[in-house]
Amino acid sequence: MSERRRIERAEYLLPLRRWQRGGLGDLPAYLATIAQWMPVTVIDGSPDPIARQHAAQLPDGVRHIVLRDQPGANGKANGVHAGMVLAERDWVVVADDDVRWSYESLRRAVAAARDAHLVAPQNVLTPQPWHAQWDTARSLINRACGVDAAGTAVLDRRRYLAMGGYDRDCLFENMELARTVEASGGRVVHLTDLIVERRPPTVRHFWSQRVRQAYDSWAQPARFAAELALLPGALAAVRSGRPWMLVAAGAAFVALAETGRRRGGAARAFPASAALWAPVWVAERSLTSWIALGLRLRGGVVYNGRRIARAAHSTAALRRRRRDAELAA
Numbered sequence: 363m364s365e366r367r368r369i370e371r372a373e374y375l376l377p378l379r380r381w382q383r384g385g386l387g388d389l390p391a392y393l394a395t396i397a398q399w400m401p402v403t404v405i406d407g408s409p410d411p412i413a414r415q416h417a418a419q420l421p422d423g424v425r426h427i428v429l430r431d432q433p434g435a436n437g438k439a440n441g442v443h444a445g446m447v448l449a450e451r452d453w454v455v456v457a458d459d460d461v462r463w464s465y466e467s468l469r470r471a472v473a474a475a476r477d478a479h480l481v482a483p484q485n486v487l488t489p490q491p492w493h494a495q496w497d498t499a500r501s502l503i504n505r506a507c508g509v510d511a512a513g514t515a516v517l518d519r520r521r522y523l524a525m526g527g528y529d530r531d532c533l534f535e536n537m538e539l540a541r542t543v544e545a546s547g548g549r550v551v552h553l554t555d556l557i558v559e560r561r562p563p564t565v566r567h568f569w570s571q572r573v574r575q576a577y578d579s580w581a582q583p584a585r586f587a588a589e590l591a592l593l594p595g596a597l598a599a600v601r602s603g604r605p606w607m608l609v610a611a612g613a614a615f616v617a618l619a620e621t622g623r624r625r626g627g628a629a630r631a632f633p634a635s636a637a638l639w640a641p642v643w644v645a646e647r648s649l650t651s652w653i654a655l656g657l658r659l660r661g662g663v664v665y666n667g668r669r670i671a672r673a674a675h676s677t678a679a680l681r682r683r684r685r686d687a688e689l690a691a
Contacts, residue, residue, distance in 0.1 A: 372468075375405065378408065404427065427445075434530020495636045537581050544677050572650050612641035
């Protein structure tokens with residue numbers, strides 16, 4: 363048992379879903395450490411043979427539950443909902459399998475959740491190979507323009523059950539969850555200076571995420587319109603004989619990313635070189651946003667074998683839905 367005290371009235375929930383056999387890397391050892399501080403539950407939506415393999419790899423003390431009934435198109439959202447229903451503590455730390463909390467960050471997030479209904483930290487990819495810095499540039503621009511959605515959050519279980527969960531047919535489930543909490547009258551807090559490590563994906567998985575992440579922007583129409591304007595703007599600059607405008611725009615995006623890096627006194631958590639990747643990420647998004655537009659016209663993006671049309675509902679739409687449900691009741 364760790365000398366650190368257990369974090370009372372909190373538990374850890376990990377939705378897990380994999381399609382291929384293989385090891386879990388450092389995840390079992392990480393969960394064994396977390397289990398010293400709070401109960402851990404893994405909701406496994408993998409096919410049965412793979413789920414059995416996971417059960418054999420997970421450490422003693424970690425509750426492993428196989429999820430067979432998955433009505434929603436988003437596998438992670440299905441796992442989150444099942445785990446929240448089964449949870450027994452007041453605050454639930456929901457985390458993807460690549461998230462790595464520390465004891466100190468867990469204690470701070472759970473303490474903040476006592477005055478909120480959802481608390482989200484800032485994820486930082488660690489270590490930082492080239493493709494992680496590429497993706498970090500996206501996070502820095504997100505931070506400069508608002509908040510960067512994390513793959514983990516601390517949830518008030520009573521609030522979650524009272525609002526009836528959230529829509530499990532949305533691609534951008536992190537945003538859908540936060541907006542549903544807000545629409546129910548709950549308080550969402552983003553701790554932009556609370557750094558929680560996240561393991562970078564493989565290069566192959568990184569490439570597979572490019573269009574899916576662009577599709578998430580459908581949940582933010584103004585942002586999506588701006589991203590769609592990037593490519594026509596670049597082509598107009600070249601055709602007008604003013605390619606220097608592209609250089610100026612690239613420098614502006616680097617400055618924007620650097621602003622996000624320094625926000626909230628968190629500059630030390632991000633490599634300074636990550637901001638230099640901002641023009642590369644913007645060039646990527648100028649192309650993938652148009653692919654995302656085409657996919658929407660075809661019925662949505664394919665995610666884990668199922669087609670999802672909606673990225674996330676607006677907060678206003680969720681409030682209307684809640685109001686209509688209350689009137690019907």
